[in-house]
Amino acid sequence: MIEEEIYFANLKASRLGMPLINADTVDSTNKLLLDKATQGLKEGALAVAETQTAGRGRHNRTWHSPSGLNLYFSLLLWPKVPTTRFPQLAMISAMALRNAILEEIPELNVKLKWPNDLWLDERKLSGILCECTPEEVEGRRGIVLGIGLNVNSQMNDFPQELHNIATSLRWKTGQETSRERLLAIFCNQFQEIYDRWQDSESLATFLPEWRKYDALADRIITVDTPTGKLTGPVMGYTDTGIMLLKTNDGVKSISAGDVHVSREEGGERRG
Numbered sequence: 001m002i003e004e005e006i007y008f009a010n011l012k013a014s015r016l017g018m019p020l021i022n023a024d025t026v027d028s029t030n031k032l033l034l035d036k037a038t039q040g041l042k043e044g045a046l047a048v049a050e051t052q053t054a055g056r057g058r059h060n061r062t063w064h065s066p067s068g069l070n071l072y073f074s075l076l077l078w079p080k081v082p083t084t085r086f087p088q089l090a091m092i093s094a095m096a097l098r099n100a101i102l103e104e105i106p107e108l109n110v111k112l113k114w115p116n117d118l119w120l121d122e123r124k125l126s127g128i129l130c131e132c133t134p135e136e137v138e139g140r141r142g143i144v145l146g147i148g149l150n151v152n153s154q155m156n157d158f159p160q161e162l163h164n165i166a167t168s169l170r171w172k173t174g175q176e177t178s179r180e181r182l183l184a185i186f187c188n189q190f191q192e193i194y195d196r197w198q199d200s201e202s203l204a205t206f207l208p209e210w211r212k213y214d215a216l217a218d219r220i221i222t223v224d225t226p227t228g229k230l231t232g233p234v235m236g237y238t239d240t241g242i243m244l245l246k247t248n249d250g251v252k253s254i255s256a257g258d259v260h261v262s263r264e265e266g267g268e269r270r271g
């Protein structure tokens, strides 16, 4: 389990990252917090596990969770903004996580892959799964932000099918990174960006930073949407976090989907 003394020594956030539920084995930290949310658990509660037996990924995938190496955690939020803005939290949390990693390892070229992955050398370093509470509590919906970050796992810790698509901080740097410090620094970074986001109307003021580290800029991508595949160059993102894709049938607005990079786009960066 994570060392709580190191975690709390680095936690500067005043509202988020506590209480800490520091577990050994759980099915899913997201599920754990969603269950407790309906019993009235407060904003800021953080669940972290050494391993998950049924870690949930996006699009009904499972999240590979080898024990004791990486970070698998979930943060409970009760945002004051309308639920229509909740999907924007995916981008906000990816930016906060990127900042946290860079605070520990400044030289890493970590990229943001819409809507909520972190990429390093074109491989997945982290995935984020945001899940809404199934019902309102005291008139409000909650949201659980679940993050899997590959910290100290090495190639052999990943199953063969992930060898070409996943990476970890250790795999890249050859060094171990403190999970406790990273987790606390994420909470510090996230509280700052979350407060700014709640006080703003949209993502407008965050988009310049997103564009700076956008893994999909100048790329031709294919998105699996609920209504089929769409291919084309990424044109940019709206203030509400919707991706604009230039397809043969015109510009399409994509609010969710599984993104695959097809090839490089030669010309100028758009967006």
Ligand code: BTN
Pocket: 027, 028, 029, 030, 031, 052, 054, 055, 056, 057, 058, 059, 061, 063, 071, 072, 073, 074, 117, 126, 127, 128, 129, 146, 147, 148, 149
């Ligand atoms: C993705 O598919 O990219 C999202 C993966 C999210 C995994 C994390 S691990 C901690 C939290 N608990 C879960 O069951 N899932 C998220």
